Amino acid sequence: MQRITITIEDDLLAEIDAAAEARGYQNRSEIIRDLARAGLQQSTEDTAQTGPCVAGLVYVYDHAARDLSKRLVQEFHGHHDLALATLHVHLDDNNCMEMTALKGSADEVKHFADHIIAERGVRYGRVVMIPTGEGKPAKARKHGHGHRHE
Secondary structure: OOOOOOOHHHHHHHHHHEEEEHHHHOHHHHHHHHHHHHHHHHHHHHOOOOEEEEEEEEEEOOOOOOHHHHHHHHHHHHHOOOOOOEEEOOOOOEEEEEEEEEEEEEEHHHHHEEEEEEOOOEEEEEEEEEOOOOOOOOOOOOOOOOOOOO
């Protein structure tokens, strides 16, 4: 086992401490190891998806973080083929939340979402990916309006 040093925001550490106390952990190291294992397991499950998908990417970030807004805009412009629409919400004086609808191959969507979430200044991020099928034609439905399929 190795000893490491990490930097964690005060509010995140308070949440970790509260969870450790509620779950009966003896120290921070134990809960952080378990949370890391759970995160890695979830990441493995998320990357197992293949084929075309739609996804929702939600992240909260510090809008005052150095050049973060500029970096995010550059990432989105570099992947304009994946992003369908984005909703921007001002949460408070320091934090903004963005929710983006994505569409593309699962590996490209996951790679893009991972880059956004990993940006310095992004405090929390999550992507939910939904498979759309392997190019199967949509079933015809009668419900009063048409849909354009690309």
